[in-house]
Amino acid sequence: MKTAENQGSADTSREAELLSKAAEFSFRARMDKKTNEGPIFERAKGSVVWDVNGKEYIDFNSGQMCSALGHNHPTVTAAIKQACDTMLHAHSSHYNVKEIELATRLGESLGKSEGARITLVDRSRTHIWKPLLHSIAAGDLRRSQQELDYLAQAHWSHFHYRNGEMIGLDRVGRTITLAALVDEDGREITPQSSLAYDTLVIAVGSVTNDFGTPGAAKFAIPLDTPEQASRFNRRLVNALLRAQSQHEPIRPGQLHVAIIGAGATGAELAAELHHTARQIIAYGLDKIDPEHDLRIVLIDAADRILPALPARIANATHDLLDKLGVEVRTGARVAEVLPDGVKLADGQIIPSELVVWCAGVRAPAFLRAIDGLETNRIDQLLVRRTLQTTQDDRVFAMGDCASCPRPGYPEPVPPRAQAAHQMGEFMLRQLRDAIAGRPLREFTYRDFGSLVSLGKYSTIGSLMGLIGRNFFIEGYFARLAYRSLYQMHEAALHGRFRTLLGLVVPGVRPAPTVKLH
Numbered sequence: 001m002k003t004a005e006n007q008g009s010a011d012t013s014r015e016a017e018l019l020s021k022a023a024e025f026s027f028r029a030r031m032d033k034k035t036n037e038g039p040i041f042e043r044a045k046g047s048v049v050w051d052v053n054g055k056e057y058i059d060f061n062s063g064q065m066c067s068a069l070g071h072n073h074p075t076v077t078a079a080i081k082q083a084c085d086t087m088l089h090a091h092s093s094h095y096n097v098k099e100i101e102l103a104t105r106l107g108e109s110l111g112k113s114e115g116a117r118i119t120l121v122d123r124s125r126t127h128i129w130k131p132l133l134h135s136i137a138a139g140d141l142r143r144s145q146q147e148l149d150y151l152a153q154a155h156w157s158h159f160h161y162r163n164g165e166m167i168g169l170d171r172v173g174r175t176i177t178l179a180a181l182v183d184e185d186g187r188e189i190t191p192q193s194s195l196a197y198d199t200l201v202i203a204v205g206s207v208t209n210d211f212g213t214p215g216a217a218k219f220a221i222p223l224d225t226p227e228q229a230s231r232f233n234r235r236l237v238n239a240l241l242r243a244q245s246q247h248e249p250i251r252p253g254q255l256h257v258a259i260i261g262a263g264a265t266g267a268e269l270a271a272e273l274h275h276t277a278r279q280i281i282a283y284g285l286d287k288i289d290p291e292h293d294l295r296i297v298l299i300d301a302a303d304r305i306l307p308a309l310p311a312r313i314a315n316a317t318h319d320l321l322d323k324l325g326v327e328v329r330t331g332a333r334v335a336e337v338l339p340d341g342v343k344l345a346d347g348q349i350i351p352s353e354l355v356v357w358c359a360g361v362r363a364p365a366f367l368r369a370i371d372g373l374e375t376n377r378i379d380q381l382l383v384r385r386t387l388q389t390t391q392d393d394r395v396f397a398m399g400d401c402a403s404c405p406r407p408g409y410p411e412p413v414p415p416r417a418q419a420a421h422q423m424g425e426f427m428l429r430q431l432r433d434a435i436a437g438r439p440l441r442e443f444t445y446r447d448f449g450s451l452v453s454l455g456k457y458s459t460i461g462s463l464m465g466l467i468g469r470n471f472f473i474e475g476y477f478a479r480l481a482y483r484s485l486y487q488m489h490e491a492a493l494h495g496r497f498r499t500l501l502g503l504v505v506p507g508v509r510p511a512p513t514v515k516l517h
């Protein structure tokens with residue numbers, strides 16, 4: 001792998017070629033304010049090429065830079081070479097990535113300058129930020145307002161999009177296999193195909209882990225995809241309409257919802273459902289008495305709710321759910337899901353019309369030992385801290401489907417939105433370094449805290465303070481902090497300016513002029 005130091009010995013004609021290349025690309029360079037290292041190169045006209053750590057800019061083209069810092073300045077010479085090598089090298093690279101934030105940012109830098117071909121493969125045609133799914137299930141958010149068309153985003157952000165489901169990998173031939181796509185009538189849209197890559201980033205997320213519990217796959221609804229969230233919402237509204245129109249009295253269990261898994265998703269769903277079901281009933285479903293007929297039961301095998309979060313957040317959330325009348329059953333292991341309820345390990349039956357499974361995650365099963373890559377017991381791909389898989393330098397993995405070591409902690413980086421976001425940011429620089437032949441960096445996860453949004457009732461959580469300790473927040477500020485995570489995701493897709501503008505002027509988000517999905 002090339003480094004800035006070993007490039008310093010290149011001959012003068014090569015140096016001249018590189019310098020002219022630098023001028024052609026009209027670099028802007030700056031010194032890192034903190035380390036005084038540099039210069040760090042960026043393309044003029046605001047298109048950042050690499051390394052954006054510092055704040056102080058020195059604007060000049062490459063000729064001026066040489067006279068300003070000395071033509072033979074070792075850092076300048078090495079950095080120009082490195083910069084130019086990156087540009088030259090990038091032209092022949094082809095990525096195959098699967099992560100909308102990363103594809104957008106790569107498309108806007110390397111894809112736009114035609115430095116690399118970026119292809120995003122997703123089995124879905126639209127993107128929805130996954131932490132919004134329980135709000136779609138509860139009916140608090142409209143799916144259509146949150147969806148982003150991959151095809152349009154690819155067009156706007158200079159990457160390519162391929163609609164397909166990855167089902168296989170050939171590491172020797174450097175191809176992935178995509179399953180045939182068929183429509184709802186069984187007609188083939190695209191045949192099974194393969195796609196070549198130079199560098200592959202696998203970011204296929206996670207799915208609900210029902211631990212093989214009998215009846216779970218058949219009778220419980222998971223919340224992994226927008227379709228499942230919409231299906232849950234339809235079943236909720238149908239149950240309320242059925243209760244309103246029937247002649248006989250509402251039977252026990254008819255309007256009960258059992259949520260299995262009292263992690264953040266389960267607790268948030270319970271609070272949102274409490275609110276939205278009452279809202280629906282208020283639209284004239286006068287045969288239903290919400291206080292008497294509706295019942296939400298939150299079940300977990302652990303001895304408290306939110307087992308992965310600090311006890312103070314769990315206690316405050318539990319108190320609020322109690323006040324709402326949500327029935328919290330901790331220390332209760334589900335033995336079986338029935339067509340009309342849940343059977344606990346102690347034999348008790350909890351009757352319920354709707355059962356949602358939110359307990360635990362695992363990586364998609366097709367990753368299990370895929371073409372010799374190492375996986376753990378929940379099928380996550382084992383990666384080094386560079387996010388390269390342990391067996392193949394060209395195959396990276398990130399997000400929920402990757403198990404990345406976290407120094408100083410027994411557990412790997414947790415499967416959370418903030419970890420996926422940080423990995424996406426990290427991967428952007430990592431891929432640029434990889435094609436430039438620069439040494440790769442190691443990913444460090446920074447836990448900024450945990451927040452639980454209980455719909456309109458409250459938001460509760462803790463933020464990591466400046467002195468490295470968590471502090472507890474609740475209410476308005478917690479809500480703002482919770483929204484900021486989504487806004488970071490939006491900013492990565494639409495740019496900071498448009499995201500900020502969107503807070504005051506709804507509808508500034510770009511939308512295709514025709515329906516693409």
Ligand SMILES: Cc1cc2nc3c(=O)[nH]c(=O)nc-3n(C[C@H](O)[C@H](O)[C@H](O)COP(=O)(O)OP(=O)(O)OC[C@H]3O[C@@H](n4cnc5c(N)ncnc54)[C@H](O)[C@@H]3O)c2cc1C
Pocket residue numbers: 098099121122123124129130131132133134164165166167203204205206223224264265364398399400401415416417418419420
């Ligand atoms: C209801 C819910 C609420 C949540 N709330 C929070 C929260 O409040 N805070 C938090 O930190 N985390 C939360 N999470 C977890 C968070 O959503 C995930 O950690 C995060 O989305 C992981 O990002 P990812 O990019 O790894 O995967 P995902 O966001 O799941 O993206 C995976 C993508 O891969 C695609 N895909 C999957 N398989 C294939 C295949 N074989 N071929 C092609 N494409 C494929 C999918 O269509 C999807 O677009 C929540 C999760 C859920 C389900």
